[in-house]
Amino acid sequence: MPSGKNLLNYGVAQVGHMIASVIDDGGLRVAATAPMNSWIGFRWKADVAPELHEGDKLTLSLEDGDTLNGICFQVFFYDAAGKMLQRATFTKDNITSLKSLTVPAGAMTYDTCVFTYGKLSESTTSILHPQLELGDKRTCWEPPEKLGGGGGGGGGGGGGVAADLNLCGAxxxxxxxxxxxxxxxxxxxxxxxxxxxxxxxxxxxxxxxxxxxxxxxxxxxxxxxxxxxxxxxxxxxxxxxxxxxxxxxxxxxxxxxxxxxxxxxxxxxxxxxxxxxxxxxxx
The missing domain is CATH 2.60.120 (Jelly Rolls)
Structure with missing residues (x-):
């Protein structure tokens, strides 16, 4: 059973041509069938409290061998009004680097987010083992305690919510x-x-x-x-x-x-x- 050191929240979800599923070791599989527009994806929400507090040092990591084929992985922190306070990003070019974060003042929720990084003209599959931990170093992979999601359940709720991060108008x-x-x-x-x-x-x-x-x-x-x-x-x-x-x-x-x-x-x-x-x- 997970000890709870992995603070992320994700699960099963489907929106249009993108499907998220959980594989046997607790990792995340994201399959997208082309064509698919840019900046479309999933968000799974979690509450900051009671696990995290202002000023806590965090490390976000992916495992060696993980793939980001046409998608981007992020963690966002938001205040009570929904304003983004901080983010950490993995793309295919920096997948092996650790990301350091500090829980910002006023943070109330944080999102696990996967979205298309450019328009997809070919179908892709990505396998991810994302881990968000307290402290300034990465430890061995462990499935997230809040693993859940789908259309509305698990973890901090709101699992599997489709998000278009592009703020442009129509x-x-x-x-x-x-x-x-x-x-x-x-x-x-x-x-x-x-x-x-x-x-x-x-x-x-x-x-x-x-x-x-x-x-x-x-x-x-x-x-x-x-x-x-x-x-x-x-x-x-x-x-x-x-x-x-x-x-x-x-x-x-x-x-x-x-x-x-x-x-x-x-x-x-x-x-x-x-x-x-x-x-x-x-x-």
Whole structure:
């Protein structure tokens, strides 16, 4: 029986083309059937109390041999209002590194989270043995005491909740009627075989983000030379690209991303603007 040193919470869940299951040794198997959009996944919630307290030192780890095929693994800490206070992230490029955390002041809940890290064009399977422990070192693998989940049970409750972490609004009806304009969630497919007489544009609906730090980028495939304006508080604040750009709001502010297409552009592209809470520029 688990001794309880692994403080994570996860279990069985399914949303659309992604299925989470628990394997014989207590690890987590995540299978995703393509196609699947970016930044979609599962969250399993747990309460900070009574196991954890402000200032506790924690270590998050995965086992050698674990795989992250097209997905990302994270732990988030939230306050009572649902604001993200801290996170730790594993991607395929840093899967063997330990992550150190300190329980932040005001933390009330923490989420175990698995989500797609980029649009999936091929079906994938990942095997994970995530472990969150008190202290500053990793010990041997042990199944989590709070292992449970599914649609509504186990551990801290809320197991298997589907989450879209992308804070961008939906694509608006405002803008140019391109010859090809197809939308699926935050993703748009645009094509234009001929040049135009002037700049053309489409924009996303504005979302009001609370004060805090955010990061934005655009995942794009196909022909380049498209511009992406980030409008903050009613004006163009900067341009986004494939690399994360950080911005900070000191009060609740309307934000949206706008596609701008030069007169000479022809071709087709698939694009997904992404706004995530926190500083992702080092991820």
């Amino acid at each position: 694509w608006d009806n405002w803008g140019t009627k391109f010859p090809t304009w197809e939308v699926s969630g935050h993703t748009a497919h645009v094509a234009r075989p001929d040049t135009a007489t002037g700049w053309q544009a489409r924009r996303m609906s504005a979302v009001t983000l609370p004060a805090g730090t955010y990061s934005v980028r655009v995942d794009i495939t196909g022909t380049a030379d498209l511009a992406f304006e980030v409008h903050v508080g009613g004006r163009v604040a900067f341009y986004a690209g494939s690399d994360w750009r950080r911005f900070t709001l000191d009060q609740p502010t309307e934000v949206y991303v706008q596609l701008a297409v030069s007169p000479t552009w022809t071709g087709e592209a698939t694009l997904t603007p992404v706004i995530l809470e926190g500083d992702w520029t080092t991820t």
